[in-house]
Amino acid sequence: MPVTFTINGKAAEFDGPEDVPLLWVVREHLGLTGSKFGCGIGLCGACTMHIDGVAERTCVMPVILAQGKQITTIEGLSPGTDHPVQKAWIELDVPQCGYCQSGMIMAVADLLRRHPDPSDADIDRELTNLCRCATYVRIRAAIHRAAQMVRAAGAPRTP
Amino acid sequence: MVDGIYNQSYRLPHFLVETIDTPLPIPVYFMRSVGSTAAVFFWESFISELAHRANVDQYAYRRNLLADDPLALRVLTAAADAASWGKSNEVPRGIAFNCYIGRGGRFKTYVAQVVELKRVADRFAVKRVFCAVDSGLAVNPNTLRAQIEGGIGFAMTNTLKSRITFSEGGADQSNYFDYPLLTIDEMPEIVPIILPSARPPQGAGEVVLAPLAPAIAQALLKATGRRIDVMPFSAAAFQATQN
Numbered sequence: 001m002p003v004t005f006t007i008n009g010k011a012a013e014f015d016g017p018e019d020v021p022l023l024w025v026v027r028e029h030l031g032l033t034g035s036k037f038g039c040g041i042g043l044c045g046a047c048t049m050h051i052d053g054v055a056e057r058t059c060v061m062p063v064i065l066a067q068g069k070q071i072t073t074i075e076g077l078s079p080g081t082d083h084p085v086q087k088a089w090i091e092l093d094v095p096q097c098g099y100c101q102s103g104m105i106m107a108v109a110d111l112l113r114r115h116p117d118p119s120d121a122d123i124d125r126e127l128t129n130l131c132r133c134a135t136y137v138r139i140r141a142a143i144h145r146a147a148q149m150v151r152a153a154g155a156p157r158t159p
Numbered sequence: 160m161v162d163g164i165y166n167q168s169y170r171l172p173h174f175l176v177e178t179i180d181t182p183l184p185i186p187v188y189f190m191r192s193v194g195s196t197a198a199v200f201f202w203e204s205f206i207s208e209l210a211h212r213a214n215v216d217q218y219a220y221r222r223n224l225l226a227d228d229p230l231a232l233r234v235l236t237a238a239a240d241a242a243s244w245g246k247s248n249e250v251p252r253g254i255a256f257n258c259y260i261g262r263g264g265r266f267k268t269y270v271a272q273v274v275e276l277k278r279v280a281d282r283f284a285v286k287r288v289f290c291a292v293d294s295g296l297a298v299n300p301n302t303l304r305a306q307i308e309g310g311i312g313f314a315m316t317n318t319l320k321s322r323i324t325f326s327e328g329g330a331d332q333s334n335y336f337d338y339p340l341l342t343i344d345e346m347p348e349i350v351p352i353i354l355p356s357a358r359p360p361q362g363a364g365e366v367v368l369a370p371l372a373p374a375i376a377q378a379l380l381k382a383t384g385r386r387i388d389v390m391p392f393s394a395a396a397f398q399a400t401q402n
Binding site: 039040041043044093096123124125127128130131132133134135136137138139140 | 301302305308309310311312313315316334335336340341342343344346348349
């Protein structure tokens, strides 16, 4: 039986082995290549997507675990690239090579859902995604900026 | 192999650089900052040792050696001033300098860094890095700042991690669990200082890496009394107390 789920608001299905990582299905089968393959063992976070609103590392997640779930990828985080995290990322010119950044943005969107006003200690503890360009200075600044935008806009938005 | 050494900014009356090719069983290729990471770690650590033996302040010792090179002196002074060098002895600091000369003398970028350590429980951590850069006219200072920030993060990984060992015909490390990269909690605060310049734009992508390791080693010598002469530094190098 095919695995069925919703991705970025649209119904999708995958008719193949149940243990194929979700990342492969999303990139190769559904053609959404914003999420990246980095380490393949769930350590770097380049493959981060939201599963029912929670950030997960999908390179190690068998597609069967997505059955019936709502999946959001970087492509579906906001209708016009205007999620506060995306806006802060653009405003502060965070990316360098960019490879980790879609996963980073997805992880940070979830971090802000759990910690709407994160301290530097919260960021240090919670954000374990890796960036080889070491754009960490701007990532930290952009997280604080995004939190500020959310507060200024009133109610926190859920992706 | 001797990048950053053979073409000196320091005023040295007697100076000879020799290098030999060492056959390696491991294929090697360029990495960011090319030869300067290893060469300048050796070279600036050597200068630190001379200053230490002469019992002269590290900044003053380098100022004297750079007295004939106004551009070099300017970046060194800018980094030291930004860090209030000499104003407080409570924070262990290290200072290092490098003039990065592009292959074939195509460009000349001057870099000076001051590293500050912070004691956290029984360990020292790199807390803040002041980095002055003269890379000629900065066409896009925002991008140059990004290169300073990211380059120092890359150099942090080179200095503290990036250990590759070999056995049975291959590298022992295979992924991030045994070859960790720098994480956000380990990233120091960076204070970039971009010096105004009328020189044409020079290189900026790799230039800030080399001075970091010798500056950290110098600060650790001050903090722990131990000299470090091997990269990457061991975790024990950052222990506050002698074991």
